[in-house]
Amino acid sequence: MSNDNFNEIIKRSLHIREKYHQLETRGNGSEWTLEEDALAYLTDAGLVGRNVMSHQKTWLKKDSAEELEHKLAENIWWLIVLADRTGVDIKEALNTFLTKTENIFQ
Template identity: 70%
Template sequence: MRINNFEEIVRRSLALREKYHELEVQHHGTEWTVEEDALAYLTDAGLVGRNIMSQQQRWPKAKSADELEHKLGENIWWLIVLAERSGIDIKEAVEKFLTKTEQLLP
């Protein structure tokens, strides 16, 4: 399935996070905190770096292309989740970033 709408990506991302919250309660008695979500995101961000190194033949790792694709998607998912949990509209944040940066770089 190809997604052409950022709104749909956000909606599906937040619905998926709710399912993970249910698993966390089932396994640990509570949902992960925002801090735990941030740590999980940082771990996955590091794995993006490692898989990029592998893709560029700077680190030996099998199947890094598939994992890189997965981790890039997962990192976007985490950013959506972290924005939501922090009370930030990710669509608005991206729009503001792009507009500000476009104005800085004519």
């Protein structure tokens, strides 16, 4: 994935989050807090686990390939949102992580 593509994914992700903030304000009178966003992410991360178990046939559920794909992507979206809300440059953080981890195996 090129840097331009990742920039576009980040931009689209934050735009969608803004739309959700508008829905939250209309429905609840305020936007979700950072903590509420983090809890929503953790809920979706747990659902990834269940969907992987279903994929491996260790959790009894209908075929979850589409749901697994959706939840994996949604988790990436949440991480982009959480990085933005906490002031973390996700591109730089990911690059640093990958470099440090690659260096372990050299």
